[in-house]
Amino acid sequence: MDDLSTITWRQDGGVGWVTLARPDRYNAFDQVMCDELSALWRHLRTDDSVRAVVLGAEGAKAFCTGIDRDFVPSEGGAEYTFSPYTYDDPGKLLGPKSNELWKPVIAAVDGIACGGAFYLLGEVDFIIATEASRFFDPHVTYGMPAVYEPLLMLHRDMPLGEILRMTLLGNHERMTAARAREIGLVSEVVADAAALEDAAGWAAAAIASAPPAAIQATLRSLWAGRELSRQQALDLGGTFLALGMSEEALAEGQKVFEGERIIPRER
Known part of the structure; x- marks a missing residue:
């Protein structure tokens, strides 16, 4: 590049x-x-x-x-x-x-x-x-x-x-x-x-602060939901859930839960 x-x-x-x-x-x-x-x-x-x-x-x-x-x-x-x-x-x-x-x-x-x-x-x-x-x-x-x-x-x-x-x-x-x-x-x-x-x-x-596998699986699920029927998207849900779920991602998320509280913006 x-x-x-x-x-x-x-x-x-x-x-x-x-x-x-x-x-x-x-x-x-x-x-x-x-x-x-x-x-x-x-x-x-x-x-x-x-x-x-x-x-x-x-x-x-x-x-x-x-x-x-x-x-x-x-x-x-x-x-x-x-x-x-x-x-x-x-x-x-x-x-x-x-x-x-x-x-x-x-x-x-x-x-x-x-x-x-x-x-x-x-x-x-x-x-x-x-x-x-x-x-x-x-x-x-x-x-x-x-x-x-x-x-x-x-x-x-x-x-x-x-x-x-x-x-x-x-x-x-x-x-x-x-x-x-x-x-x-x-x-x-x-x-x-x-x-x-x-x-x-x-x-x-x-x-970028969130576990990337969870983000990418979420993103792919929602774009699929825009292009497929409701039931087709729900049927794929288990696949995307399995792809984005891991012990490493859950452990990273647990650190966030136990760490300093996130102060959210309002929009």
Whole structure:
């Protein structure tokens, strides 16, 4: 992870910080960013020193504005074909879940998040945003169907009507951070970038303090519950419980129970 050019990485204890680093392009993704993010998510699957991740972006103008208009695929420089039989979605492996990373990822959004940004926001576990953040999907305004991005957002807590409104209005309306919190897209709104780093770092550190097997089994259970029927998810419950339960994790939890009392935040 020393030769990254479109993202940066740092680690503080059990928390990893991934930052989109193309502010001159409003953190739009190109093939290099796709490859670097996918490789990083896959690396983190087996890096036991990282227990939770914060995903942010450089610059105050944009978290991510989707695909770079100068995007060039890596396979021989050939243009993508739009045949339904051969089309490869360029954002397919941008997100952590698409790369089978089942460690918590918190998005820290500051500025514009639009279009292909939802490949990332659709696969994080929760979102914290600054008051200045704005969310929208401009695809249809520019004559492009909005397909993958709104489909990913269906798995968040946004009402269907809000997803349809944001998608169909395209570039004509931007959702404020306050409205995003009202409808469940964002879990917390903070004043500015400094408060954003504090809030995301606090949440990630709190998660990282718990036994990782219990966290990952819980995470996998809840995402499965969103995609399966109620009974199918409950039937898998025993498997996830067994995967996340261990004598080591219980002993670690017992130390927390017997130790200094945790003073919880209120939100």
